[in-house]
Amino acid sequence: MNIHGARKFSYPQRSGNRFELLIDGNRFFPAMMKDIAAATETILLELYLFESGTLASQMIELLCDAAERGVAIFLLLDDFGARKLQRSDRERLQEKCTLRFYNPLHYGKYRRNLFRDHRKLLLIDTKVAYTGGTGITDYFDPGLDKNYWHEVMVRIEGPVVDDWHDLFTQNWQRHGDQLPYALPTAAAQSGHQLGRVTVARPTRQEIKRSAINHIRHARERVWLSTAYFVPPWKIRRALRYAADSDCDVRLLLPGPKTDHPSVRHAGRRFFSRLLHSGVRIFEYQPRFLHTKLMLSDDWVSVGSSNIDRWNLRWNLEANQEVEDGEFSQKVTELFEQDFAQSIEITLEQWQQRSRFNRLQEWFWGMIDKWLDRTSLSRLRRRRRD
Numbered sequence: 001m002n003i004h005g006a007r008k009f010s011y012p013q014r015s016g017n018r019f020e021l022l023i024d025g026n027r028f029f030p031a032m033m034k035d036i037a038a039a040t041e042t043i044l045l046e047l048y049l050f051e052s053g054t055l056a057s058q059m060i061e062l063l064c065d066a067a068e069r070g071v072a073i074f075l076l077l078d079d080f081g082a083r084k085l086q087r088s089d090r091e092r093l094q095e096k097c098t099l100r101f102y103n104p105l106h107y108g109k110y111r112r113n114l115f116r117d118h119r120k121l122l123l124i125d126t127k128v129a130y131t132g133g134t135g136i137t138d139y140f141d142p143g144l145d146k147n148y149w150h151e152v153m154v155r156i157e158g159p160v161v162d163d164w165h166d167l168f169t170q171n172w173q174r175h176g177d178q179l180p181y182a183l184p185t186a187a188a189q190s191g192h193q194l195g196r197v198t199v200a201r202p203t204r205q206e207i208k209r210s211a212i213n214h215i216r217h218a219r220e221r222v223w224l225s226t227a228y229f230v231p232p233w234k235i236r237r238a239l240r241y242a243a244d245s246d247c248d249v250r251l252l253l254p255g256p257k258t259d260h261p262s263v264r265h266a267g268r269r270f271f272s273r274l275l276h277s278g279v280r281i282f283e284y285q286p287r288f289l290h291t292k293l294m295l296s297d298d299w300v301s302v303g304s305s306n307i308d309r310w311n312l313r314w315n316l317e318a319n320q321e322v323e324d325g326e327f328s329q330k331v332t333e334l335f336e337q338d339f340a341q342s343i344e345i346t347l348e349q350w351q352q353r354s355r356f357n358r359l360q361e362w363f364w365g366m367i368d369k370w371l372d373r374t375s376l377s378r379l380r381r382r383r384r385d
Contacts, residue, residue: 021330033062042124051084056089072098134151150287193326195321223250223295229267229306265361299322
């Protein structure tokens, strides 16, 4: 079901794609590394988080090997997200690859340091793409960290790969220089699945707009998983409206295991109204839930974007949308497995929470409101300048 006009999006819906859902690092890292090892022409990598460690060393070794056999490699890393990438690793990459850093941090830039590239994209030979929520850090690898972060990636083949290539090229040319080769011609069809690349940046909010519209038009279910839940008012309203309309609305959120407890407390202040409207809320228990997934009937959105105001306001984000019954069934199965490993918060339980928990919600909620008002006024001022 196409409920949007093409003018609202950077890229059209395209048919003839093949999307493969890869769950956790023990599945998606081997697949990514296998494709890197088979590359013959180009490798494009755009990442937020790239930290020195065992996984980074393995990835750097693969990239250097590819460069030695003649593959052109272009890496665009966020300067803040790569702050734990050691100098020796940077030098190895710079020796063999073309390496750029998005928005380098500088004291004199003040507020401009807030703009970050949060996208996750790997492109190989302009034929295969990966997107999702991972970074190159040991946290995501079950073989390296027993408390590994729960995450998903999507392997992509087909015409939408051209759109991912175009998106990388635009960002590279804006913050680096010209890529020394032409854009690819139309990619060959690889399957039957329908998909669209959606983007977010401070001046263009396709991901949020698409999410709100699909929540409003859902007939049976809206299931949403996000690592950081401090959603804009319009998304909260859409979720409540869908639940009031007898749609099965569920949120899958991190439990106590999270890298930002303050964000968790700030988002929990919205639970009361959501629960009153019939939204079901689950908190994942085994490990840190880092997945960014939304399922609305047979429509899926997966990528880099969390459902929080900061991400949507300040970051570059990109998601892969898929409209396909087979793919949505795999996402449904993943959600059901994760719900089974979660604790559901009922309205009765929530009303009985401790005063200390209420105080944490109030305190971090006040901080969030202050940051929201301050950042929004500064962003509006920047847009006028």
